[in-house]
Amino acid sequence: MERLLLTAFxxxxxxxxxxxxxxxxxxxxxxxxxxxALEESERKFATAFKAIPDAVIITRMxxxxxxxxxxGFTKITxxxxxxxxxxxxxxxxxxxxxxxxxxxxxxxxNGMIRNYPAQVRxxxxxxxxxxxxxxxxxxxxxxxxxxxxxDVTEELKAExxxxxSERRFxxxxxxxxxxxxxxxxxxxRILEVNRSFERISGLAREQIVGQTxxxxxFFSLDERNQWIERLIREGSVRDFTIDRKRxxxxxxxxxxxxxxxxxxxxxxxxxxxHDITERKMAEEALVVSDRKFQTLFQLNPAALAFAHAQSxxxxxxxxxxxxxxxxxxxxxxxxxxxxxxxxxxxQIREQLLKQLLEKGxxxxxxxxxxxxxxxxxxxxxxxxxxxxxxxxYLISATLDVSALKxxxxxxxxxxxxxxxxxERRTRELQQSNQELEAFCYSVSHDLRAPLRSIDGFSQxxxxxxxxxxxxxxxxxxxxxxxxxxxxxxxxxxLLDLSxxxxxxxxxxxxxxxxxxNEIITTLKTEEPTRSVIVSIAENLHTDGDKNLLGLVxxxxxxxxxxxxxxxxxxxxxxxxxxxxxxxxxxxRDNGVGFDPQYIGKLFQPFxxxxxxDEFPGHGVGLATVMRIIKRHGGDVWAEGELEKGATFRFxxxxxxxxxxxxxx
Amino acid sequence: MTNNCILLVEDNEDDIALTRRxxxxxxxxxxxxxxxxxxxxxxxxxxxGKYHDRQQFPLPAVVLLDLxxxxxxxxxxxxxxxxxxxxxxxxxxxxxxSAEDQDIVKSYEYGACSYIRKPVDFDEFVxxxxxxxxxxxxxxxxxxxxxx
Numbered sequence: 001m002e003r004l005l006l007t008a009f010x011x012x013x014x015x016x017x018x019x020x021x022x023x024x025x026x027x028x029x030x031x032x033x034x035x036x037a038l039e040e041s042e043r044k045f046a047t048a049f050k051a052i053p054d055a056v057i058i059t060r061m062x063x064x065x066x067x068x069x070x071x072g073f074t075k076i077t078x079x080x081x082x083x084x085x086x087x088x089x090x091x092x093x094x095x096x097x098x099x100x101x102x103x104x105x106x107x108x109x110n111g112m113i114r115n116y117p118a119q120v121r122x123x124x125x126x127x128x129x130x131x132x133x134x135x136x137x138x139x140x141x142x143x144x145x146x147x148x149x150x151d152v153t154e155e156l157k158a159e160x161x162x163x164x165s166e167r168r169f170x171x172x173x174x175x176x177x178x179x180x181x182x183x184x185x186x187x188x189r190i191l192e193v194n195r196s197f198e199r200i201s202g203l204a205r206e207q208i209v210g211q212t213x214x215x216x217x218f219f220s221l222d223e224r225n226q227w228i229e230r231l232i233r234e235g236s237v238r239d240f241t242i243d244r245k246r247x248x249x250x251x252x253x254x255x256x257x258x259x260x261x262x263x264x265x266x267x268x269x270x271x272x273x274h275d276i277t278e279r280k281m282a283e284e285a286l287v288v289s290d291r292k293f294q295t296l297f298q299l300n301p302a303a304l305a306f307a308h309a310q311s312x313x314x315x316x317x318x319x320x321x322x323x324x325x326x327x328x329x330x331x332x333x334x335x336x337x338x339x340x341x342x343x344x345x346x347q348i349r350e351q352l353l354k355q356l357l358e359k360g361x362x363x364x365x366x367x368x369x370x371x372x373x374x375x376x377x378x379x380x381x382x383x384x385x386x387x388x389x390x391x392x393y394l395i396s397a398t399l400d401v402s403a404l405k406x407x408x409x410x411x412x413x414x415x416x417x418x419x420x421x422x423e424r425r426t427r428e429l430q431q432s433n434q435e436l437e438a439f440c441y442s443v444s445h446d447l448r449a450p451l452r453s454i455d456g457f458s459q460x461x462x463x464x465x466x467x468x469x470x471x472x473x474x475x476x477x478x479x480x481x482x483x484x485x486x487x488x489x490x491x492x493x494l495l496d497l498s499x500x501x502x503x504x505x506x507x508x509x510x511x512x513x514x515x516x517n518e519i520i521t522t523l524k525t526e527e528p529t530r531s532v533i534v535s536i537a538e539n540l541h542t543d544g545d546k547n548l549l550g551l552v553x554x555x556x557x558x559x560x561x562x563x564x565x566x567x568x569x570x571x572x573x574x575x576x577x578x579x580x581x582x583x584x585x586x587x588r589d590n591g592v593g594f595d596p597q598y599i600g601k602l603f604q605p606f607x608x609x610x611x612x613d614e615f616p617g618h619g620v621g622l623a624t625v626m627r628i629i630k631r632h633g634g635d636v637w638a639e640g641e642l643e644k645g646a647t648f649r650f651x652x653x654x655x656x657x658x659x660x661x662x663x664x
Numbered sequence: 665m666t667n668n669c670i671l672l673v674e675d676n677e678d679d680i681a682l683t684r685r686x687x688x689x690x691x692x693x694x695x696x697x698x699x700x701x702x703x704x705x706x707x708x709x710x711x712x713g714k715y716h717d718r719q720q721f722p723l724p725a726v727v728l729l730d731l732x733x734x735x736x737x738x739x740x741x742x743x744x745x746x747x748x749x750x751x752x753x754x755x756x757x758x759x760x761x762s763a764e765d766q767d768i769v770k771s772y773e774y775g776a777c778s779y780i781r782k783p784v785d786f787d788e789f790v791x792x793x794x795x796x797x798x799x800x801x802x803x804x805x806x807x808x809x810x811x812x
Contacts, residue, residue, distance in 0.1 A: 445732050445761040452761075452782055453678035460685055 054150045061136065061143035064088040076130070076151045078123030094120045107134055107145070120149070128153045179273035181213065185260065186267070188212040188224070200254060200275050202246035213271070218244070231258045231269065241276070253280040302397040305332075309385060309392035312336040312353070324400045326372035344370050352383070356394065360385050369398075378402040433502065440498045447491055455484040490606075493620040497605060500627050505545040512540040512585065515553045516574045523561045532564060537575040540585065542652045548628045555621040556587040556648050562615055563591035563646065582651055590645040594638075602638055625650075669695035671724040673705040673741065674759070675734055679782055683728070686789070697721065702736025705729070706744060709751050723754065728780070730759045731767055739767075742774040757792045 049056065055073035059066055065088045069081055077094055084092055089100065099118040106113045112135040119127050134147045173180060179197030183190045193201075193208050201208065203216055213219045219227070219242070230237050237258040244252050255274040260267055297304055303321035307314045317332045325332075327340055343349045348367060356362050362383040369379045381398035458481045462474065469477070516536045524530070542549070557572065564570035573588045594602065594609050601607040605623035622638075629636040629650050640646035670687075674680050680698055687696060699705035705727075708715040715721040727745075731738035738758065745751040758771040758779040768779060778792040 448761045448782075449676055449679070452682070456678065456682040460682070463689075 052148075054148050057147040057149065058137075058139065059089065059145040059147065061145055064090065066092075067139070067144060073149070076122070076128070076149060077120065078126075094122070096121075103132070103134065107136070111136065117152070129156050177275070179254070179271075179275070181208075181269075181271040181273070182261075183213065183269045183271070184266065185228075185269050188214070188228075188269075190216075191268070196275075197273060200252060200273055202248060202250070202252070217247075218242075227258055228269070231260060235260060241280075243280075251277060251281075253277045300397070302399050305396050305398075307336075307394045307396070309353075309357070309394045312338070312349075312394075314340075315393065324371075324377065324398070325369070341372070342369050344368060344376070353394075356383055356385060366401075376402075378405040436498065437502065440495055443491060444495050448488060451484045451488050451491075455481055455488075458484070490618055493618045494605075497620055497624050497627065500548065500551065500624050501631075503545075503548065505548065505631060507543055508546060510542055510544050510546050510549050512542055512549065512553060513538055513574070515546075515550050516540075516557060519550075519554050519557045520572075523558065527561075530561075530565070530570070532561065532570040532572055535571070535573045535575075540574075540576050540583075542583065542585070544632050544652055545628075548631070552625050552628050552650070553587075555625045559621060559648075560587055560589035560591065560646075562617070563593075563610075564589050565591075565615070567591050582653065584649050584651055586647055586649045588645065588647040593640040593642050593644045593646050595642050596640065599638060599640075603636070622648075668725045669697060669722060671697045671699060671705070671708060671727045673699045673702070673727065673729045673733065673738065675700050675730065675732075679730070679759075694725075697724065701734040702738065702741045705733075705741050706736065709745060709754070710748065723751075725755065727754055727756045728759055729756050729776075730782075731771070732761065739770055739774060742771065742776060746775045757789075 050071050052070060053072050053075070055076045056068075056070045057066060057073055058068040065086050066084050067086075069079075069084055071081075073084075074080055079092065079094070089095060095103075095118065103113055103116055103118070106116065112133070114133045115131045116133070117129070117131050120130055121127055129152050130149050131152055132147055132149050134145055137144050137146045174195045176194060177196055179200040180192075180194045181190055181197055182192045190209055190211055190213065193205055195205075197208070198205055201216065201218060208216050212224075214221050214224050223242075227237050227240070237256075239255050239257060242254050242256055244254070246252055253276050255276050257272045259270045259272075261270045262268070297316075297318050300318060301320055303324040304318040305314055305321055306316040313334055313336055314332045317327075317329050321332065322328055325340070325342060332340060337343055337349055338346045352362065352365065352367075362381070365379075365381050365383070367379050367381070369377045371377055378401050379398045380401045381396055383394060383396040386393045386395050458477050461469070462477050462481075466474070513536055520534050520536065524532075553574075557574070560572045564572065567590055569590070571590045573586075575586055575588075577584045577586065592610075592615075598609050601609065603622045603626040604619075606619045607623075608617065608619040610617075625648075626636050629652070632652050634650055634652040636648065636650040638646060638648050672680065672683060674683065684696060687694075697708065699708050707713045708721055709723065709727070711718050711721070729738045729741060733741070742756060742758070745754055745756065755777050756775070758768075758776040759782050760767055760771075760779050761782050771779060780788045780792050
């Protein structure tokens with residue numbers, strides 16, 4: 001455009017100069033007739049003046065009036081020549097005052113203006129963009145101003161359109177999500193990159209431009225050579241993936257395409273880079289997740305199956321499914337459960353499917369299924385509907401609980417028979433208890449009757465016929481009566497022992513110290529002459545049957561009392577030790593004691609370690625003690641030595657780890 | 665009419681003999697009627713069958729009742745006596761062979777006045793009849809020690 005303008009301007013100047021020469025010549029030689037050649041030149045000039053598309057205006061400097069305008073002027077401004085010649089520019093008002101003032105100022109300073117951009121108003125009052133060049137000329141000794149006006153409306157429009165397009169391009173270039181790199185093919189220097197590439201590479205534009213893709217670490221040299229070679233061979237390389245670490249260590253995966261572009265006869269490579277990091281990582285996560293799922297699916301001990309909800313055809317089954325139902329995956333996939341004969345009663349499948357479709361899920365469904373080999377299985381299963389890709393799938397997990405059910409049934413049967421056995425045993429026990437009671441009753445009544453007669457009639461003989469009996473006969477009768485009495489006592493003891501065994505235990509808090517004191521008082525009353533030092537610990541309490549525990553204390557204290565009868569400084573002690581957190585009560589005496597080798601006989605009924613004439617008794621007391629203690633869940637044992645006294649200990653609750661000294 | 669007789673309900677002959685001897689030894693001369701089982705005891709006391717003649721078989725001042733009896737046992741006899749207006753007030757001393765708790769407890773439950781262990785020990789017997797307040801009735805030969 002500039003050249004064009006200059007050309008127009010030069011033409012203008014040329015024209016003016018020629019005109020001026022002609023005029024001067026004309027003026028100088030006015031007297032002479034115009035030569036034919038000159039006329040010809042003038043004609044040519046006029047033609048050129050007219051033909052110039054730009055507006056050419058000649059203005060008289062003196063008054064600013066227009067001397068001449070060409071056709072270009074009319075064409076551009078719309079003013080006819082006749083309407084403007086001899087009028088001033090101000091009158092026409094086609095330039096704004098502002099523009100005009102500035103132009104005059106510039107001309108005054110520089111002598112001329114060139115390509116001054118301005119706006120003019122046309123005859124139709126339209127404002128158009130122009131550039132104007134002005135230079136002073138002298139025509140016929142008059143200072144004039146030659147102005148050439150070039151209409152740039154169209155050019156500006158084109159120019160604006162171009163910059164708009166460039167801006168648009170730049171916007172697109174930079175706002176594109178695709179990273180773009182323009183490099184020279186010859187040396188690989190990067191000329192331009194967009195913002196996305198900055199983001200993708202993690203580098204600023206300044207760090208990239210002027211470098212090569214290898215320098216900035218985007219490609220390895222080998223890669224670049226490889227791609228460029230292919231690019232030159234094939235013209236473009238599409239969609240190759242690069243997995244890189246940025247300088248900050250973060251990972252970036254991109255899909256690249258390379259093109260060759262030719263600009264001003266130079267070849268460039270255009271690299272477009274799609275960031276597919278997220279997609280890639282999602283894909284990888286999916287692969288991991290899928291592998292996890294596959295592993296879980298296959299490892300799961302439950303039989304798992306995917307099936308089309310609509311058709312019921314299996315899509316996938318796991319190993320457990322194959323094992324439980326005896327159907328290989330290859331056979332199962334594509335078939336329905338009914339076709340595979342899994343349901344002995346296909347109606348059940350229909351019902352279950354209906355329920356599943358209604359509720360969306362089934363839990364803990366118990367049912368029978370048939371194995372491939374015809375075995376009936378007991379199955380417990382869950383199922384759920386799952387929508388995938390717009391289709392409904394049925395996921396089921398079933399466990400073979402046949403063994404469990406069988407075990408349950410067996411257990412139930414065993415329990416039932418156990419209960420029956422327990423019931424029977426209880427009944428037997430109750431019966432034997434009743435028999436025992438009946439036996440005891442008859443012992444107490446029937447066995448005693450003959451004894452009564454033996455004793456009674458012996459006494460009658462003794463009393464009524466004493467005169468007829470000699471000393472020996474009386475002695476015999478005495479022995480008979482003593483034996484009868486002893487047997488009667490034995491029966492009583494036996495009954496006592498049996499009563500202890502049978503008696504119901506009524507538990508309550510029992511003050512053992514008080515019981516012991518009462519018993520000692522009784523013993524002292526019976527034998528007031530005995531001198532025994534008795535020590536009873538205070539406030540010894542336990543939980544148990546008061547009457548039975550009374551018997552225990554009575555037996556133990558009576559024994560101590562009895563077996564210290566020949567001991568000087570007799571001492572009896574009742575107390576309690578705490579061993580391993582457990583109360584261990586004891587009755588200790590310093591009497592005749594016992595030989596430890598016979599300790600096993602101590603607690604057996606009717607076993608005695610002393611003669612009756614030495615120490616009277618029937619050997620039932622300690623047996624009674626043991627039975628009572630055992631019935632309370634406790635334990636009793638003894639320690640002693642001949643002539644060194646004895647200690648009897650008992651607990652009232654089950655052993656908590658106390659080591660028994662003796663446990664007979 | 666003698667209403668100070670004693671009815672001994674006892675099946676064991678030895679015990680009968682020993683009991684009679686005890687009375688005799690202690691100079692109790694009251695009539696002692698003996699019933700050998702529960703049925704006979706009830707017949708006597710209700711004046712039935714061969715015992716319909718109250719003149720000959722009057723209601724006793726005291727009944728010595730053994731618990732273990734053929735046919736109807738002593739507790740049942742006691743229960744029936746207590747269930748009948750004619751015999752409700754009869755003084756009954758239970759004879760026991762042992763100190764079996766249940767017998768004694770039940771005897772008292774059914775209205776026994778006292779109990780004596782067999783064979784009848786005379787001292788026990790005297791204590792029992794004293795408790796019953798019939799002591800003077802029984803001692804024909806000796807006047808009562810104190811008025812009942």
